[in-house]
Amino acid sequence: MKDDGFNPRVFKFCAWCGVIFCAMWLGGAGPMSGWLFLPPPSAADTAATTLADYSSRNLMLMRIGITISNFACVFYLAWGMAISMLVKKVEGEYPLLFYIQVVSLAACVVVILYIAYFWGAAMWRPGETTAAVTQALNDLGWLGVLYTGAPFASYQIALAAVILSDKSAQPVFPRWSAYFNLFVAVFMFEAAGILLFKTGPFSQDGLFVFYVPMISYFVWILVFSALALRAINAEVAKRSGVQGRTAERESLAVAH
Numbered sequence: 001m002k003d004d005g006f007n008p009r010v011f012k013f014c015a016w017c018g019v020i021f022c023a024m025w026l027g028g029a030g031p032m033s034g035w036l037f038l039p040p041p042s043a044a045d046t047a048a049t050t051l052a053d054y055s056s057r058n059l060m061l062m063r064i065g066i067t068i069s070n071f072a073c074v075f076y077l078a079w080g081m082a083i084s085m086l087v088k089k090v091e092g093e094y095p096l097l098f099y100i101q102v103v104s105l106a107a108c109v110v111v112i113l114y115i116a117y118f119w120g121a122a123m124w125r126p127g128e129t130t131a132a133v134t135q136a137l138n139d140l141g142w143l144g145v146l147y148t149g150a151p152f153a154s155y156q157i158a159l160a161a162v163i164l165s166d167k168s169a170q171p172v173f174p175r176w177s178a179y180f181n182l183f184v185a186v187f188m189f190e191a192a193g194i195l196l197f198k199t200g201p202f203s204q205d206g207l208f209v210f211y212v213p214m215i216s217y218f219v220w221i222l223v224f225s226a227l228a229l230r231a232i233n234a235e236v237a238k239r240s241g242v243q244g245r246t247a248e249r250e251s252l253a254v255a256h
Contacts, residue, residue, distance in 0.1 A: 006239075011232045014082035017075040018225035022218050024072035025112070029119075032065025034058060037119065040142070040205040047135035054126035054134055062123050070116035073109045080105040080155065083224055086231050087162045087172050100158040107151035115144035142204055146213070147195055149188030156185040156220070170238070172231050177224070184220045187213040 030038040034057040041053065054062075084101040091097060122137035163171070163178035191213040193202035201207045 006235065008232055008236050011082055011086070012229060014078040015225050015228035015232060017082070018079035018221045018228075021072050021075040021079060022221055024075065025069045026218070028065040028067070028069030028072065028116075030065075032068060033062045034065075036062065037141075040210050042205055047131040050138050051126060051131040051134045054123050054138075059123055059126070063120065066116050066120045066123065070113060070120070073112040076112055077105065077109050079221070079225065079228075080108070083159065083228055086228060086235075087159065087166070090162050090166045090168075090172065097158045097162045101155050101162075104151045104155035104158065108155060111144055111148045111151065115141050118144060143194065146191040146204065146209055149191050149213070152217070153185040153188035156181040156188070160185075170234065173224075173227050177227055180220065180223065184216045187216045 026038065036053055036057060041050070080101070084098055084105065088095050088098045118137050119141035122134050122141065126134055160178040160181035163173045163175065163181070166172060191209050193206075194204055194209050197203045197206070197209075202209050204210060
């Protein structure tokens, strides 16, 4: 650890938290939940069908899976803060974009938390409540997944702006990654089309609302996890080089 608080081990752990988040969220909402949520059910499902889906599966395993997805938000927070801290120094004394990222990240964590909250509520009393109640809770979970892209997009846009403003000889993240952020942000907005269509490519199970945004989002996390690890290693090498040159100058001064 250096005097300014930079601890590469902590930063590297937080960078790996992106991979952990992907595994926990996808695993909890996928195989652990009996594939009820991934891939998505038909957009035309009736309330009765949804109730049957929840009632006919291993509820205990599903509840454990959704709980895992719930706690995945902790790792998303750690990952996002590591990414933002790495580029904070680019802005200098007035890191406005850094604070936009922090507030956006907090909103993202709440969204991830409440997706699991609503799905968990739906599987808490299946068969005891009406089909309409189960369907409403299930819909709230899906709206959380697909309709709440605004804070995710604002984080990505703010991060892209910082990367593009980095004019140093060795930028923290490569310039192309800024455009990748903007590319993925478009799909965060596009997924909001779930509210306008119940069938077709812009519906809950559609290509442009579910598959493309979801795949882009998780690839984005994995890409920036790798870029963060590379940036951390570069920072360590840079500091080691400076330290070595300082020690060499001190030795020469003593010798003279």
